[in-house]
Amino acid sequence: MNTFTKAGLVAIALVFAQSATSVAFAATTNLPxxxxxxxxxxxxxxxxxxxxxxxxxxxxxxxxxxxxxxxxxxxxxxxxxxxxxxxxxxxxxxxxxxxxxxxxxxxxxxxxxxxxxxxxxxxxxxxxxxxxxxxxxxxxxxxxxxxxxxx
Missing domain, CATH: 2.60.40.10 (Immunoglobulins)
Structure with missing residues (x-):
């Protein structure tokens, strides 16, 4: 796997991780x-x-x-x-x-x-x-x- 592909996969993984964290945070901000x-x-x-x-x-x-x-x-x-x-x-x-x-x-x-x-x-x-x-x-x-x- 070339360096560009590895870097691209890492970037995609970070985006997904951030999205999951944002969804979890959004759910907790709606709590009373x-x-x-x-x-x-x-x-x-x-x-x-x-x-x-x-x-x-x-x-x-x-x-x-x-x-x-x-x-x-x-x-x-x-x-x-x-x-x-x-x-x-x-x-x-x-x-x-x-x-x-x-x-x-x-x-x-x-x-x-x-x-x-x-x-x-x-x-x-x-x-x-x-x-x-x-x-x-x-x-x-x-x-x-x-x-x-x-x-």
């Missing part, structure tokens, strides 16, 4: 802000397809993934502004926050937790076992009233 509450690091959001896609790309990095939706006749719709409370089995609060979109990703120590979430005056609970070797996903689905319904 990271928050800390005691020992818990979390982020929430997912309103808009760019942010939703960015969150889905990093879900595997968090031991706990929460998803909030409202059930309609047409399917599920994402919900935001969901109050979330996470407590250990002794009742000690680890997180008391509001999810600013349909996804909340949290890093918690290994353990068993009760998660409470509310929407439209209705509260739901889930009990999860968090382990560092994987991640747990808990879905909260609330029935929603069709627009114009009074019941």
């Amino acid at each position: 802000s990271l928050h800390q509450q005691g020992a818990v690091t979390y982020l929430s959001g997912g309103v808009g397809s760019d942010q939703s896609d960015a969150l889905k790309d990093v879900m595997h990095q968090y031991p706990l993934v929460l998803e909030f939706t409202g059930a309609t006749r047409q399917g599920n719709e994402y919900l935001a502004d969901i109050p979330v409370h996470i407590a250990d089995m002794n009742g000690k609060t680890l997180l008391n926050a509001t999810s600013h979109g349909p996804f909340m990703l949290a890093s918690l120590p290994n353990g068993r937790y009760t998660i409470t979430a509310s929407h439209d005056g209705k509260t739901q609970q889930r009990v999860v076992d968090v382990k560092s070797s994987g991640h747990v996903r808990a879905m909260f689905v609330w029935p929603t009233q069709p627009e114009g319904s009074t019941s």
Whole structure:
């Protein structure tokens, strides 16, 4: 292989490497802000397809993934502004926050937790076992009233 061909291949490889880095950086710039509450690091959001896609790309990095939706006749719709409370089995609060979109990703120590979430005056609970070797996903689905319904 001549010197020109080697140099050309190196240049092409560098362009591809830079493109991959740019795509990864673009995905992380669409992430919502990271928050800390005691020992818990979390982020929430997912309103808009760019942010939703960015969150889905990093879900595997968090031991706990929460998803909030409202059930309609047409399917599920994402919900935001969901109050979330996470407590250990002794009742000690680890997180008391509001999810600013349909996804909340949290890093918690290994353990068993009760998660409470509310929407439209209705509260739901889930009990999860968090382990560092994987991640747990808990879905909260609330029935929603069709627009114009009074019941």
